[in-house]
Amino acid sequence: xxxxxxxxxxxxxxxxxxxxxxxxxxxxxxxxxxxxxxxxxxxxxxxxxxxxxxxxxxxxxxxxxxxxxxxxxxxxxxxxxxxxxxxxxxxxxxxxxxxxxxxxxxxxxxxxxxxxxxxxxxxxxxxxxxxxxxxxxxxxxxxxxxxxxxxxxxxxxxxxxxxxxxxxxxxxxxxxxxxxxxxxxxxxxxxxxxxxxxxxxxxxxxxxxxxxxxxxxxxxxxxxxxxxxxxxxxxxxx
Amino acid sequence: xxxxxxxxxxxxxxxxxxxxxxxxxxxxxxxxxxxxxxxxxxxxxxxxxxxxxxxxxxxxxxxxxxxxxxxxxxxxxxxxxxxxxxxxxxxxxxxxxxxxxxxxxxxxxxxxxxxxxxxxxxxxxxxxxxxxxxxxxxxxxxxxxxxxxxxxxxxxxxxxxxxxxxxxxxxxxxxxxxxxxxxxxxxxxxxxxxxxxxxxxxxxxxxxxxxxxxxxxxx
Numbered sequence: 300x301x302x303x304x305x306x307x308x309x310x311x312x313x314x315x316x317x318x319x320x321x322x323x324x325x326x327x328x329x330x331x332x333x334x335x336x337x338x339x340x341x342x343x344x345x346x347x348x349x350x351x352x353x354x355x356x357x358x359x360x361x362x363x364x365x366x367x368x369x370x371x372x373x374x375x376x377x378x379x380x381x382x383x384x385x386x387x388x389x390x391x392x393x394x395x396x397x398x399x400x401x402x403x404x405x406x407x408x409x410x411x412x413x414x415x416x417x418x419x420x421x422x423x424x425x426x427x428x429x430x431x432x433x434x435x436x437x438x439x440x441x442x443x444x445x446x447x448x449x450x451x452x453x454x455x456x457x458x459x460x461x462x463x464x465x466x467x468x469x470x471x472x473x474x475x476x477x478x479x480x481x482x483x484x485x486x487x488x489x490x491x492x493x494x495x496x497x498x499x500x501x502x503x504x505x506x507x508x509x510x511x512x513x514x515x516x517x518x519x520x521x522x523x524x525x526x527x528x529x530x531x532x533x534x535x536x537x
Numbered sequence: 538x539x540x541x542x543x544x545x546x547x548x549x550x551x552x553x554x555x556x557x558x559x560x561x562x563x564x565x566x567x568x569x570x571x572x573x574x575x576x577x578x579x580x581x582x583x584x585x586x587x588x589x590x591x592x593x594x595x596x597x598x599x600x601x602x603x604x605x606x607x608x609x610x611x612x613x614x615x616x617x618x619x620x621x622x623x624x625x626x627x628x629x630x631x632x633x634x635x636x637x638x639x640x641x642x643x644x645x646x647x648x649x650x651x652x653x654x655x656x657x658x659x660x661x662x663x664x665x666x667x668x669x670x671x672x673x674x675x676x677x678x679x680x681x682x683x684x685x686x687x688x689x690x691x692x693x694x695x696x697x698x699x700x701x702x703x704x705x706x707x708x709x710x711x712x713x714x715x716x717x718x719x720x721x722x723x724x725x726x727x728x729x730x731x732x733x734x735x736x737x738x739x740x741x742x743x744x745x746x747x748x749x750x751x752x753x754x755x756x
Binding site for chain 2: 302361362364365366367368369370371373374377378379380381382460464465466467468470471478491492495496498499502503506507
């Protein structure tokens with residue numbers, strides 16, 4: 300008997316699926332915001348801090364980039380619960396552990412990406428800013444931070460989409476985001492293939508929406524530089 | 538598996554499971570590389586339909602999680618009449634995932650070859666195949682090598698995801714050892730170290746190759 304697709308049982312659970320989509324969006328946006336913020340702080344610490352701080356940031360970036368997110372997740376979720384410094388348990392429940400792992404992981408990649416942007420800003424531009432009587436903070440903001448983030452915005456955007464897709468891995472510690480609820484629906488309905496087809500389509504839609512959103516943010520936040528950055532991105536891809 | 542403490546035999550079990558991680562990486566490198574090369578060539582084809590078809594494939598694969606590709610192969614291939622053992626289903630999924638990224642990396646490398654190279658070789662009456670073979674690919678290869686090695690790191694790390702279908706590679710073995718010993722801090726710390734020892738040299742190699750590539754250019 301040929302296989303009959305039966306999406307009904309799966310699609311009947313749409314409120315539950317939507318909850319999963321909601322948590323996927325929440326985890327992703329949370330990790331993107333917190334991860335970018337952490338990356339900016341780490342970049343500042345590396346550019347401006349003393350040498351040991353720089354080494355620590357380098358080590359952080361290398362360790363996080365060269366180990367799987369899944370192992371980082373297990374380490375945070377299971378490993379930290381084993382520790383009890385000063386009698387305080389570090390045990391996290393699944394969703395905060397997932398957000399923490401995604402944030403720390405994304406930050407390491409963003410530090411590398413933002414470094415490329417910061418490196419592209421010549422020292423003379425910094426000096427030119429100071430000679431125009433801008434304060435140190437103004438120079439940092441208008442000459443260093445905004446232009447360098449604008450330059451690497453396309454690369455950052457790809458990384459944001461990748462962390463959204465990687466949020467599916469957090470279902471391994473039973474967070475009920477899209478993959479997590481799909482696994483539950485699969486067990487309830489026995490329609491494994493249909494369940495995962497629905498989830499796959501939803502991920503593709505989420506990726507498309509996120510790409511659109513990030514492109515819009517790029518145009519709105521960096522109007523002067525985004526045209527240039529787009530041309531450069533095209534030049535690099537070509 | 539009879540063990541209650543995290544001792545030498547647990548460490549040995551973890552170290553031995555690395556061979557499955559490396560085997561999966563190897564399968565995805567070879568099969569994903571072949572499929573990726575085909576997709577890169579289609580993406581660069583002069584035929585608009587082939588170009589857009591390949592672009593659609595690459596865009597779709599890059600928009601869905603590796604975990605979903607895995608479940609699609611794991612549940613979908615048997616329905617289509619292919620009854621694959623878990624190792625092959627996992628290998629196929631990782632290959633499909635890798636092919637989309639390899640295709641984009643290699644397309645970029647080919648497009649980085651100056652256009653005059655195409656025109657000059659065309660003026661020597663080389664066929665398109667000969668242009669690729671003797672003029673374009675030798676130059677593109679230099680461009681392609683650093684990001685290809687860099688992507689291998691992603692591939693090694695993403696083999697951990699296939700642990701969900703029960704294949705006893707490094708991440709799955711870590712879960713088993715942890716269930717037996719209940720010492721997650723040590724177990725996952727050690728496993729992270731093992732992945733690091735595989736991935737860090739590859740990352741370094743990629744960076745060295747990248748620097749060597751640009752050594753000739755004034756910065």
